[in-house]
Amino acid sequence: MAVYTHLGAEDLEALIAQYDVGQLVSAKGIAEGVSNSNWLIETTGSPSAETRFILTMYERRIDLDDLPFFLGLLDHLSARASPVPRTIHDRSGSASRMVDGKAVALIEFLPGVSIDNPTAAQAEAVGQALAGIHLASADFAGTRPNSLRPADWEDLFGSCGDKLAEIDPQLPAIISRALPPMLASWPDHLPHSIIHADLFPDNVLMLGKQVTGLIDFYFACSDITAYDLAVTHAAWCFDKGGRQFRPRIGQALIAGYEAVRPLSNQERAAMPLLAQGAAMRFIATRAFDWIDTPHDALVERKDPMDFARRLDFYAQAGPAPFTEAAP
Amino acid sequence: MAVYTHLGAEDLEALIAQYDVGQLVSAKGIAEGVSNSNWLIETTGSPSAETRFILTMYERRIDLDDLPFFLGLLDHLSARASPVPRTIHDRSGSASRMVDGKAVALIEFLPGVSIDNPTAAQAEAVGQALAGIHLASADFAGTRPNSLRPADWEDLFGSCGDKLAEIDPQLPAIISRALPPMLASWPDHLPHSIIHADLFPDNVLMLGKQVTGLIDFYFACSDITAYDLAVTHAAWCFDKGGRQFRPRIGQALIAGYEAVRPLSNQERAAMPLLAQGAAMRFIATRAFDWIDTPHDALVERKDPMDFARRLDFYAQAGPAPFTEAAP
Numbered sequence: 293m294a295v296y297t298h299l300g301a302e303d304l305e306a307l308i309a310q311y312d313v314g315q316l317v318s319a320k321g322i323a324e325g326v327s328n329s330n331w332l333i334e335t336t337g338s339p340s341a342e343t344r345f346i347l348t349m350y351e352r353r354i355d356l357d358d359l360p361f362f363l364g365l366l367d368h369l370s371a372r373a374s375p376v377p378r379t380i381h382d383r384s385g386s387a388s389r390m391v392d393g394k395a396v397a398l399i400e401f402l403p404g405v406s407i408d409n410p411t412a413a414q415a416e417a418v419g420q421a422l423a424g425i426h427l428a429s430a431d432f433a434g435t436r437p438n439s440l441r442p443a444d445w446e447d448l449f450g451s452c453g454d455k456l457a458e459i460d461p462q463l464p465a466i467i468s469r470a471l472p473p474m475l476a477s478w479p480d481h482l483p484h485s486i487i488h489a490d491l492f493p494d495n496v497l498m499l500g501k502q503v504t505g506l507i508d509f510y511f512a513c514s515d516i517t518a519y520d521l522a523v524t525h526a527a528w529c530f531d532k533g534g535r536q537f538r539p540r541i542g543q544a545l546i547a548g549y550e551a552v553r554p555l556s557n558q559e560r561a562a563m564p565l566l567a568q569g570a571a572m573r574f575i576a577t578r579a580f581d582w583i584d585t586p587h588d589a590l591v592e593r594k595d596p597m598d599f600a601r602r603l604d605f606y607a608q609a610g611p612a613p614f615t616e617a618a619p
Numbered sequence: 620m621a622v623y624t625h626l627g628a629e630d631l632e633a634l635i636a637q638y639d640v641g642q643l644v645s646a647k648g649i650a651e652g653v654s655n656s657n658w659l660i661e662t663t664g665s666p667s668a669e670t671r672f673i674l675t676m677y678e679r680r681i682d683l684d685d686l687p688f689f690l691g692l693l694d695h696l697s698a699r700a701s702p703v704p705r706t707i708h709d710r711s712g713s714a715s716r717m718v719d720g721k722a723v724a725l726i727e728f729l730p731g732v733s734i735d736n737p738t739a740a741q742a743e744a745v746g747q748a749l750a751g752i753h754l755a756s757a758d759f760a761g762t763r764p765n766s767l768r769p770a771d772w773e774d775l776f777g778s779c780g781d782k783l784a785e786i787d788p789q790l791p792a793i794i795s796r797a798l799p800p801m802l803a804s805w806p807d808h809l810p811h812s813i814i815h816a817d818l819f820p821d822n823v824l825m826l827g828k829q830v831t832g833l834i835d836f837y838f839a840c841s842d843i844t845a846y847d848l849a850v851t852h853a854a855w856c857f858d859k860g861g862r863q864f865r866p867r868i869g870q871a872l873i874a875g876y877e878a879v880r881p882l883s884n885q886e887r888a889a890m891p892l893l894a895q896g897a898a899m900r901f902i903a904t905r906a907f908d909w910i911d912t913p914h915d916a917l918v919e920r921k922d923p924m925d926f927a928r929r930l931d932f933y934a935q936a937g938p939a940p941f942t943e944a945a946p
Binding site: 300301302303304305316317318319320321322323324332334401403404405406407408409497498499 | 627628629630631632643644645646647648649650651659661728730731732733734735736824825826
């Protein structure tokens with residue numbers, strides 16, 4: 293959460309002049325995104341009367357070859373009335389430009405704020421919105437493999453080596469017990485689609501009960517559709533530390549999802565494994581980042597054990613959290 | 620430049636409800652300020668039709684006892700048509716509130732962007748705006764001593780000790796040579812007023828040649844008026860590394876200043892010493908922060924030598940940069 297690159301007024305004015313959005317009025321670097329820099333830009337106005345935009349500069353982790361997929365997906369979903377920001381194309385029609393060797397995109401500003409503690413009604417709306425993008429992306433031509441699948445989690449744990457036990461003495465055993473069934477029985481036979489793959493509350497903008505924006509699609513990829521619901525379930529239905537499951541939130545999330553895209557029996561049966569996999573995916577990246585980040589660095593290290601607790605919950609609970617009746 | 624505290628939608632909505640500004644529509648943490656967290660807030664609107672505000676949370680370095688001075692000064696200057704953001708008072712009339720033990724203030728949003736490379740016309744406008752706040756603060760009742768005066772610089776260097784030479788082998792000698800005359804002959808007989816004391820380009824918002832905002836008054840204090848012009852001169856009239864003085868910018872800054880508040884002969888005669896002092900003040904705080912900040916921390920360390928070069932320039936140049944004729 294930082295602005296990694298300094299762009300002065302002169303740089304920003306020159307860039308904004310490449311778009312049909314009027315003159316630059318204000319630019320504030322905003323603390324969003326871990327792999328890019330973002331500015332909230334205000335201009336004198338575009339032909340469609342918009343005056344605010346998000347300018348994103350792609351700094352790290354993102355393969356520039358993936359940018360047409362990410363930006364094309366935003367335009368595709370936005371055109372189908374999903375609450376997703378569209379990209380603003382420059383005067384030559386391009387969705388991205390290069391500034392000092394880095395790619396930038398000008399993106400629609402959407403209202404709304406991120407929720408810390410969702411109500412059931414808010415979780416239901418999030419489920420509906422998630423199912424909405426699964427359906428709306430069906431005719432999207434782009435594809436992108438998921439670079440964070442079970443074999444990739446295994447690789448990440450392998451590169452952590454002996455240091456996993458320094459995070460928590462129990463962590464190696466937790467992984468050794470839970471990972472093999474995921475590697476052996478990952479349900480790739482289930483329907484695939486474009487998935488968001490990282491729909492945490494800070495990637496959802498809401499006004500009251502309404503979802504006004506799904507943002508930060510930079511993990512989006514082609515993968516098992518129901519896995520996206522599992523990721524969202526793990527991200528929304530617990531307290532922050534993963535100690536307390538919130539059954540009413542989980543139920544509302546799934547009910548909202550199924551109101552738009554009902555799960556098949558096969559998908560429902562796979563949810564316990566998919567949810568354990570979702571927890572494992574975040575254990576893997578958090579453990580890797582935990583070891584990779586100096587203790588005194590001024591970036592927040594996210595505790596892998598928050599998701600080890602979720603993994604444990606899903607392993608114990610079995611199908612109960614994913615059945616239609618209230619637990 | 621960071622957001623140090625997480626405030627979720629629920630926290631923000633509860634806070635905004637304490638002000639007569641409508642409902643929360645958007646909140647983005649912005650990367651401004653080194654001693655506080657800031658959010659750009661959008662609401663459905665205030666009685667005066669404003670919809671955007673800056674929410675500041677005071678985190679570090681700021682003594683809460685100083686807050687009435689800082690916030691009162693903003694209101695005082697804003698009421699006198701200086702381009703300074705006013706504070707929004709809450710329903711009880713208070714300019715600040717407490718959230719989780721930290722003070723917060725809701726502040727007017729001003730348009731404009733910060734300039735990297737000012738033109739002469741822009742420097743002239745900055746000089747005018749600076750003189751404007753010096754005159755407009757004359758009847759401000761608040762006072763605050765400057766905690767960064769020559770004896771304080773000496774203390775900061777003292778706490779750096781032998782490590783000064785690790786920054787640059789020449790730095791101890793530069794300080795030993797230049798600091799004693801400042802301690803012995805600091806021109807405290809000159810007129811005092813409220814000064815900004817930190818008017819770098821990133822604390823000035825501009826649209827074209829117009830100054831639309833002077834911001835970040837958290838070093839403001841009561842001190843020698845002409846010292847503020849010296850700080851601003853050191854901050855605006857060189858390239859970033861302090862290697863190249865830009866005489867036309869310096870001349871325009873002073874001309875703009877004097878168009879609003881002419882310098883007395885005594886003030887003009889003191890400018891070379893005040894400018895060396897301004898450079899020394901930033902050497903002192905940057906050297907202290909340089910030594911205090913881990914090498915691998917993800918915060919930008921500002922090089923003290925950028926201002927050692929400015930100090931050297933001012934010592935060599937004598938009165939020339941501050942005379943009315945073009946150099």
